[in-house]
Amino acid sequence: MFKSKHIYIDIMKVIDLCCGIGGFATALAPECTPVFACDIDPICRDVYEANFGLKPAGDIFDVVVSDMPDADILTCGAPCQPYSTAGLRRGSKDSRCRVFTKIMDIVEAKQPAIVILENVVNLKKIEDGSIFIGIKEAFEGMGYHVQHHVLNTRDFGLAQNRNRLYIVATKTAKDLKIEHNEKQVNLEDVVDLSLRDYLDNDKFTLFNSYQVKTSTSGLRFCGYNNTTQIRKGIKKDKLMHSRSHQVTSRAYHVAGISPTLTTSGNVIIYDGRGFRYLTIEELYAIQGFPPTFKRCGNITKSKHQIGNSVSPKVVRA
Numbered sequence: 327m328f329k330s331k332h333i334y335i336d337i338m339k340v341i342d343l344c345c346g347i348g349g350f351a352t353a354l355a356p357e358c359t360p361v362f363a364c365d366i367d368p369i370c371r372d373v374y375e376a377n378f379g380l381k382p383a384g385d386i387f388d389v390v391v392s393d394m395p396d397a398d399i400l401t402c403g404a405p406c407q408p409y410s411t412a413g414l415r416r417g418s419k420d421s422r423c424r425v426f427t428k429i430m431d432i433v434e435a436k437q438p439a440i441v442i443l444e445n446v447v448n449l450k451k452i453e454d455g456s457i458f459i460g461i462k463e464a465f466e467g468m469g470y471h472v473q474h475h476v477l478n479t480r481d482f483g484l485a486q487n488r489n490r491l492y493i494v495a496t497k498t499a500k501d502l503k504i505e506h507n508e509k510q511v512n513l514e515d516v517v518d519l520s521l522r523d524y525l526d527n528d529k530f531t532l533f534n535s536y537q538v539k540t541s542t543s544g545l546r547f548c549g550y551n552n553t554t555q556i557r558k559g560i561k562k563d564k565l566m567h568s569r570s571h572q573v574t575s576r577a578y579h580v581a582g583i584s585p586t587l588t589t590s591g592n593v594i595i596y597d598g599r600g601f602r603y604l605t606i607e608e609l610y611a612i613q614g615f616p617p618t619f620k621r622c623g624n625i626t627k628s629k630h631q632i633g634n635s636v637s638p639k640v641v642r643a
Contacts, residue, residue, distance in 0.1 A: 341394065341436065343402035343429060345382055347373040347631045350401035350442070352615060353641035361395045369623045370631055376620045386428050391435045400438040402429055403636050404445055426457070430464045433495075441465070441495040444636045447476055449491055461493065470495035473502060479614065479637045480544050483508030485516050485583040486612045487543045488637060504643050512544075513595060514580040517608050524600030529553050530577060532596065538579065546582025548596050551575040577601050584612050591629025614639035 342350055342363040347370050351360050363382035365371055371382045383389055404425045433441055443461075450458045465472045472495045479488040494502060532549040540546045551574075577594040578584060584593050584604065593604045604612070606625050611617070614637040621628050 338398040339395070341397040341400045341432070341438065342382075343386055343400065343432070344404050344425065345374055345401075346370050346403055346635050347621075348377050349403065349613075349615075349636035349638050350444075350641055351378050352619065353636070353638035354399070354401075358399060361397055364389055367631075369627050372622045373620070373631065376622055386425060389428070389432075391432055394432065394436065396436055397438050399440045399442070400429075400433060400436065401442045401641075402444075403634075404429065404443065426461055426464075430461075430468075433465075434468055437468075437497075439497045441470070441493075442641070443493040444641070445491050445493075447489050447491045450474075465495040470497060471499040475502065475504065477504070477640050477643075479640055480510070480583055481506045481508070482614070482637070482639045482643055483511055484612060484614050484637060484639055485511050485513045486585075486587060486637075487545055487583055488586045490636070490640070492640075506643075508639075510544075512581055512583055513578070513612075514597075516611050517580060517595065517597075517604065519580070519597055521602065521605070522600070523605075524602050525551075525594070527600055530601050532577075540582050544583040545585060546579040547576055548579040549577040549601070551577070551594065551601075587613055587633045589630040589633035591626075591633055613637055 337356070338354075338358040339361045340351065340354060340358045342348070342360045345351065345360070345363040345365045346367070351363070351374070360378055360380050363374060363378075363380055364384065364386050365374065365382050366385045368384075371384070375381045402425075429443070462472050462474075472493065474491060474493045476489055476491055478490075479486045529552055530549050531552055538546060538548045573585070573588070574590060574592050575594075576585070577596050580595055580597045584595075587593065587609060591604075591606075591609055593609075594601055595604060606621075606628055607617075609629060609632050610619060610621070613632050613635055615632075621631075623631075
C-alpha cells in the first residue's frame, strides 16, 4: 500500500518492456512497481535488478506472453534506430521494428489500463507516417483511446535539448494535463564548476563572444575541436558553425543546455576557463536520474545506457 495525502492506495503493477536501466520504473516509483521487465542488454538487466530488485528477462521476442503476470500499466522504450534521423532510417525493413508487433500481442493478452510508449519524433514521419498510424489503429482496435505528445526534457527542469514522442493509450478517454512548471535550467546550474579536468585548450577553437548566441533550443554552441573531422563537403577555410562539425567535436557553453545525449555520452562543455567532457554523474543528472541511482558496468557502458534511456522526469510529468 502507498500513502498519498493521507489516503492509502494500492501500488500499481507495471510491465516494463525494453526496460533499459529503468527510466520508466524510476519515473513511476513509488506509486508503481515493476512485476515484469525485459531487455536484450545483459548489463542493463544488472542495473535494473540493482535498483528495483527485479531481474528482467532477455530478448522481448523470447518472452512467452502466457507466462507474464497481469499489470495495470505497460511501458516500453522500443529501439529507435529504425526511425532515428541519426540512424539508417530503414523503418519496417529493420527487424527491430517488429518490436511493436510483439508489444501489441502483449497488450492484447494483458489488457493494461494504461500503455506508455516512448520513441524518437521521426517515428511519426517515417514511411509517410504509416508505422505510427498502424500503432494508433492497433490500439484503437483493442478499445484504447490514444493520444500522443512531443515533449522536450528542457521543459521539465533538465539541462538537455531532447525531443521525444510519447504515445499514451488508456482504457478511458482522458486528456492528459502535462505540467511544465519546472524552472528552466542551464548546464551551469547542474554541473560541477569546480572541476578542472580540462582537455588541451590548444586543440580547440573558441568563438568570439559576438559569434556565440543561444539558439531557440537553448544550446549555446561556442567552439569546436580542431583535431576532429569536419562534415564532408565543408571547406576548412570557411567559418564553421554547429552543423558543419561532427557532433562529437562541438563544444557547448555552460550558460546554455546540453545537446541530446547519445550513446557515446561524449559532450564537450566550456565553463569560461577550459573545455572538458561532462562527467558520468552529470550525464545521469541531465537525463533526470536521482543521485541515489545505482549503476553497473564501466563508464563507457554507463554512457551508452544513459543515451538509450527515457528521461524519468518527463515520464513522471
